[in-house]
Amino acid sequence: MADKGKTTAGNDQAEPGTTSAEAYVVKDPEVFARNLARMLEELGKAASAWVEPREKGEVVDTVSEPMADMVKTFSKVGEYWLSDPKRALDAQTSLLTSYFGMWSASVARMSGEDTSPRPPNRDKRFADPDWENNPFFEFLKNAYFITSDWANKLVDESEGLDPHTRHKAAFYVRQITSALSPANFIATNPELYKEMVASNGENLVKGMHMLAEDIAAGKGELRLRQSDASKFKVGGNIAVSPGKVIAQNEVCQVIQYDPSTETVLKRPLMIVPPWINKFYILDLNPKKSFIKWAVDQGHTVFVISWVNPDQRHAGKDWESYSREGISFALDTIEKATGEREVNAIGYCVGGTLLAATLALHAQEKVQRIATATFFTTQTDFTYAGDLKVFVDEAQISAIENAMEKNGYLDGSKMATAFNMLRASDLIWPYVVNNYLKGKDPMPFDLLYWNSDATRMAAANHSYYLRNCYLENNLSQGKMQLAGKTLNLGDIKIPVYNLAAREDHIAPARSAYIGGKLFGGDVTYVMSGSGHIAGVVNPPSSGKYQFWSDGPAHAEFEDWVAGAVETPGSWWPHWHAWIRAASDEEVPARKPGGKKLKPIEDAPGSYVQVRI
Template identity: 60%
Template sequence: MAETEPNPLLRYLVSDPDAFAHNLAKAFEQAGKAAAAYLKPRETGDTDFGSTDEITRITKTLAHVGEWWLADPARTIEAQKRLVGGWMDLMSSTLKRLSGEPFEPTIRPDPKDKRFQDSEWNDNAFFDFVKQFYLLTSRWAGDMVEEAGDLDSHTRAKADFYVRQILAALSPSNFLMTNPELLRETLTSSGENLVRGMKMFAEDIAAGGGDLKIRQSDYSKFRIGENLAMTPGKVIWQNDVCQIIQYAPTTETVRRRPLLIVPPWINKFYILDLNPEKSFIRWAVSQGLTVFVISWVNPDQRQAEKSFEHYMKEGILTAVEVVEKSTGERGVDTIGYCVGGTLLGVTLAWCAATGDDRIKSATLFTTQVDFTHAGELKVFVDEEQISSLENQMSLRGFLEGRSMSTAFNLLRSNDLIWPYFINNYLKGKEPFPFDLLYWNSDSTRMPAANHSYYLRNCYLENNLTRGRLELGGVKLDLGKVTVPIYNLAAREDHIAPALSVFEGSRYFGGPVQYVLAGSGHIAGVINPVGKPKYQYWTGGPPQGSFTDWLAAASETPGSWWPHWHAWLTDLAPEMVPARQPGGGVLEPIEDAPGSYVRAKA
């Protein structure tokens, strides 16, 4: 006699009621600690509620969408018919399923959607109904934004962003009673997962100073200078804006012209030196390059008035002087990453306007100089939001690091927020130790003057490519920049889109080598030679449309790093004996990676 399959409902019964009740009580105790950690800084005045302005903006933005659909009775009825019609189709399909009749799902999730991979989302009629109800409603809400007329592009982009965040938060996968995997985990473990999860929840609210700072990695497994940012070198200069690191050579001879790297100050520089296998810096040193890196200060009130001009003069231009003192070479090649590349572009225009010819070439990693087609961060930029941010920064002289970190995470909330919320606080599991996500959480503050200038002049007004940007009384023109440019974009970049980088290439007055890497803003850059995961495309000068350029481009598997190195070497191939940090002229201050990078926000 064949065995009958166990009743699947048995998987959703409490195995030990006493233990379950005991663990629920412990979980509620930890939840109380989380509430206390949330309220403490608000009671003492160490923080404010801070969400009122944001809630008001969300409400106003979504109200514009609702007003358009409600302004015409016919449109209102159409919107209602779509939603209720989808629900009725789902009800009909579910009734057929329950009665044993053949049925077809009303809607299916995207195959790339990782939220509904558990088999019970399909096999169990209840969870399948919940899933489809959510997907139908999500599709309807998205369509309401997309099809609303009379909305300017910025309002539509904000509405779309807000709707996506709300829908991501309301996914049934995020709730214990509507996620089959979480429900099974809770019942089979008698709620032990919730005890562990609520303990981590309370710890993470306390660590965030009253706001939830979701741990994305096991932070205890990483130490800067020990298993991150390990490339040997020395800090040979510092001021109140940055430290300058020179790395020790690993070859007997080095290329005569040194290399200066300008990382973003929005994040810490060791994204380029995560570990020996992934380190762009270590690889560049191994190729016979004398490498210098700017390590930006993690600012506080003392840097409140440090502006874009200060970061240019006391950062990049000071670093160029330090490189010359250490090596004796007046010419330097440069790399700028993200906003560091934007600052480098501004510096190139400054040098062209003032006759400073020390920077001989520039490589730009996922950098925007023109913000016409800027990425999804533009949803955070308009006069209202910038003014609110400036008021917030004026209280302390800087923007808290978690503000930028949260913004970046929200752009990919279904990858960087909710999976960790589920894993940590509902499953009660420690996240996997991942160096990239440790770096991602190691946020930096933004000095008020610098951040305000950047948002207004770049994202809001796009002054650099419109010929309206002035710095220190000098009018800047990218068209006067004639040094060779290697402009690297990433195909899936949502921060500096490939199209935006392509269009920005047009504004330089000299030769531009546009290269498109696979993957996104980080992985497209950090694609090491030893373990290449992606590919890159080359296709001649960035002329015509981006679509046409890409269609004619040649794809090469593997890392773009050797291609860049060949381009750089062709510019100035002369070699000299290897140089030690400081060159016998500057006394090293401390070992790399220095103290500035260790400062926590």
């Protein structure tokens, strides 16, 4: 009888819960060798796709700048530990002690001395049974966790670091540990190794072919595919709510959606989405569409669809987006409906622009927005999360220099930055699935939208980075817009301030603190999940929950502790808040009304421009 985890000679059947050694043996060496040659050929194509645009000067690598910043950051951490020999020795001893403890535990389990159940694995990167049952792979996994925990501890316990440096160091450690996970390499991942053996290397041929395609699609940069893009079409099976583009200019199109009720609320609803992404996150499909749901509740919905800028838009700054975006939409709505006052929603940076515009309107004695709703919006960037890692004077200057040539920041740069916030979920699983397993990603509308990136006009993006993330001017009453100094306290209208508990982009605490700056009544609500799923959560899904009615004027943690948790979507709660402000109804309105002739069907042409 063989020991557990092993097989008898000539028997390729493994014990339950283990994998046969046969799974790791190449069955057809000749085919395997042939596929390796094909893999190298495809890898050469990928290399050519990367090199060619650089030789032509079409791509200029800037990787040295973030690498230099990372080295500089880690050097400050190293200075603390290496400046005291005893401290450095203690750190090394701590790591070695953990390794020896792991080794002793492994020996005890292999000898049968330790039969206690192992804690359940909650990391989906290590789901294959051989991460537990094969001593080699179990050793790699445990060593990885010990080393990554130790590296994080070095940063946490480093004294004398300024907050920004500490934040950057912790972020860079997470990026490195995510990248160096043994799950990301064929030789150290049992699932990948068995896949390679089972297909005689065919998976690697397909994977390298996909890699070459993705680098070519990115014109020399890797455009990581997270979804099967062939299954989606904007205006075909996503962004399909019926409506019309009723006005447009250089900065945006304004869409009005067809009514689905006989009467509608007298006040129209204007949505200001972020220009960093496209508006159809709010209209992915009929079941998930906030836009459709709002129409079905009796709102006359108007949405700003931002232009995907090019060199012509280099000088379009925040004032341009405020005047030619929000103010243009307000004028359009008034022409289409006869209503001067609207309910407004701002999402993410669209909300930040909306807040700045409201403060500007207060200075100019303009009263056109009756209520404001902010989806995961920051107006105070003190606790702005991991995106602050990318913002200091040196990095902003480098971005501005990069934008100077074309007049915009390529959308892939921002997409990469957002993906890096959750690299273990949004980068490395797709690297493994696509290029090592050789499998196409599953069709997923949310990830299709996530990859449909937009460019940022140079003047607009520079203003945003400097005034919000770097200098935090809006929260301090220092932001200058259209010759006015903005004060959020001047905004006296009712505000519905929605945050998401697990938001990595606009943290819930940051949104809460920013909401305190408004001068009127603020209703703070925190949804479950993150920046997208916390917002796009229709009542029909029955998912998540939201918190509301926490103690007034409390610190964030006290508000959360005292808030009322309600299962399901926050959408009905918001709609009740809107109706409480004004529930007067009028007959349903057709897009454009009597004064504006529709230009084209929703979702319009601006949103369909891809980079």
